[in-house]
Amino acid sequence: MGAPSPGAAEQRGRPRSQRARVAVLTAAAELMVSGGFADLTVEGIAAAAGVGKQTVYRWWGSKADVVVEAVAEGYLTLPIVSLGDAGDLRADLAAWLRGIRSAIEEEDAARLVEAIMSALASAGETSEAIHQSLIRPIMAEIDSRFREHDRAHPGALPGPPSFLAETVGAHLLLHVMFGWPLGEERIGQLLDLVAPAAP
Amino acid sequence: MGAPSPGAAEQRGRPRSQRARVAVLTAAAELMVSGGFADLTVEGIAAAAGVGKQTVYRWWGSKADVVVEAVAEGYLTLPIVSLGDAGDLRADLAAWLRGIRSAIEEEDAARLVEAIMSALASAGETSEAIHQSLIRPIMAEIDSRFREHDRAHPGALPGPPSFLAETVGAHLLLHVMFGWPLGEERIGQLLDLVAPAAP
Amino acid sequence: MGAPSPGAAEQRGRPRSQRARVAVLTAAAELMVSGGFADLTVEGIAAAAGVGKQTVYRWWGSKADVVVEAVAEGYLTLPIVSLGDAGDLRADLAAWLRGIRSAIEEEDAARLVEAIMSALASAGETSEAIHQSLIRPIMAEIDSRFREHDRAHPGALPGPPSFLAETVGAHLLLHVMFGWPLGEERIGQLLDLVAPAAP
């Protein structure tokens, strides 16, 4: 239509400062890594970002919201290794799980995970956002691999690819939340369960 | 013997008040259910229990500790149905999972789970305690059933009983944390995975 | 001259909006009466006037300035009865003082006086303006009457007319500030002091 693009915001007043927005997210990410979620304060974020406290509350409502957006926007990321495709599903998965283990055992990543879990727990309504930005990527990685394998060998998997991916993710979550080590034996059991060797 | 029983602490001064102890745990349990972990305060517990704040700190150290003990002592329990043994593992498991689903979908139980998750997330050091008192009982229920089935039909299960129990528990955790419904399809997939029908 | 009137600023750009000016003063006056000076805010004035905050700051600089101008322009007035001239100075003054008393005891006027006092106290530099617009009119009323009496009966007054007017004003101020009632006895004493009956 010749009319001005519909839905174009009739923007009134001073527009939102991107500088402030980025500064808040960056500061939150840094403070999260250095001190964890529990020690994080809105006041601290605002100070570190060189921003008024009200600016945080104007756009976010709570420290959990800030963290969620920081995660969603990639200011906080888990160093997830990508799942290779060397032809052997079991071997690929095993290598990937060992990579995850390393990442989790590393100091920063552990703190990050714990922090994200806290954010999630204290803000149930935003759990979907966290799921989308944190859990989903992890599962997506193996999901596609499962899917591909399923196409190549129909009926060989013990369940739908996405379900298997979630099974792996659920186990990882369990280990992370309770601080259990992800040992070789456990990896073996997991592989036997979701990607049994062809008999 | 004339001597005080050996090893028995020669306790001096006024002994710990059981009245106060029970009142604190009871109050904590009630406040937890009615308001969740985040809204719980030591001050609130003490007031509701008719107890001095110092008394709480003398014996517990933090609100998480109180909750953990309340859970451990059974002041806070999930209404877990027990896993029957009607001869068919799949059928028994299915019934049990549906029972869990009902419990989770009920208002109070959902709040309790969320609260316990928060306690866990905000107090990593007590996670083991929470695991022992909250997660373990759930898993124990199915674990023993898996174990029994394994004895009866060696080699029929796709993994060690305790591992399979954890797999089920992990999935439940995933659903609870992200508020996913535990549908029939998902239950079926889970059963196919951990208790495949004999071919 | 054909040239534009000399000294008249060659004003460029949009001229000051009288609509906005009046709206601000009116809003300030209303808010002053309804809530007092302490509860008055620039933000509130701007909102009530349907005006941008910047517009207030562009022309006034502080809420005290706005109030001062509102008083000066007559948007806020004390309902002062005028001092009659029935031939008897004492009787006229007594009637006038009783009128003042009624005005002060009325709800709105009391609030107004208190508000103006606050404005005065919190903005010493504008005290002269407030004096001019608030105190002076009151004194002027009796001042002229004293003056006239002095001309008719030289030497009869116990001091210069303006000084006597200020004495009356000072007493009124004292009563207003400390919330003392202006009783008949006090009125009598005041009259005896500034307008003694001829012996």
Add this chain to the structure above:
Amino acid sequence: MGAPSPGAAEQRGRPRSQRARVAVLTAAAELMVSGGFADLTVEGIAAAAGVGKQTVYRWWGSKADVVVEAVAEGYLTLPIVSLGDAGDLRADLAAWLRGIRSAIEEEDAARLVEAIMSALASAGETSEAIHQSLIRPIMAEIDSRFREHDRAHPGALPGPPSFLAETVGAHLLLHVMFGWPLGEERIGQLLDLVAPAAP
């Protein structure tokens, strides 16, 4: 009575800290003198006193209350010269008024008066307290002198002693509030009014 004194407080819990109380009043007095009432903040008082903000709010409710108590307890005092008695009422009063003038013109006293006025204006309900501790002492000084003079020379004064004292006080208030100088001429007029020389 043998019983514990009736009305004796059954004091429970930690008693109020006198250290904190004195520190707050002292800090408030100092900040008042150095910065005035407008620049005074509860936060600032608490910080300067080495006291939690809550402690201030627990006992005082507002900065005005603190100031009022500081004045009432003598942490803030006007350097009032005492009214001598050299036999001549007019001469004594004149000397005393000149002393007041010096005190007012001095920097600290001026600020103090202004501050107290602000406190008064912003806290109408406490005006009586301020009157008692600030205005009354000034008036009491001359009141007793007037009274004595009235006993010695009955009928010589143009009004009751306390009324005349208030007249002087009211004039002083007027001068202080509007920053008018208290000149010799004005002092003379005042004396003529309240203590006319015997004819």
Add this chain to the structure above:
DNA sequence: GACTAAACGAGACGGTACGTCGCGTCTTTCA
């Protein structure tokens, strides 16, 4: 009639202080 320039409304910005809540500690009296 286009151009310029200032005032306008709106509202976000970095700040300061507010008054409240809860922390974990300390200091009383009572049992």
Add this chain to the structure above:
DNA sequence: TGAAAGACGCGACGTACCGTCTCGTTTAGTC
């Protein structure tokens, strides 16, 4: 010496306004 009561220093909360700073939008002159 434990327990109740409750004040203490402290730190963060979320809100209210401050006075300033963009924005896009009038609303006059002036070219």
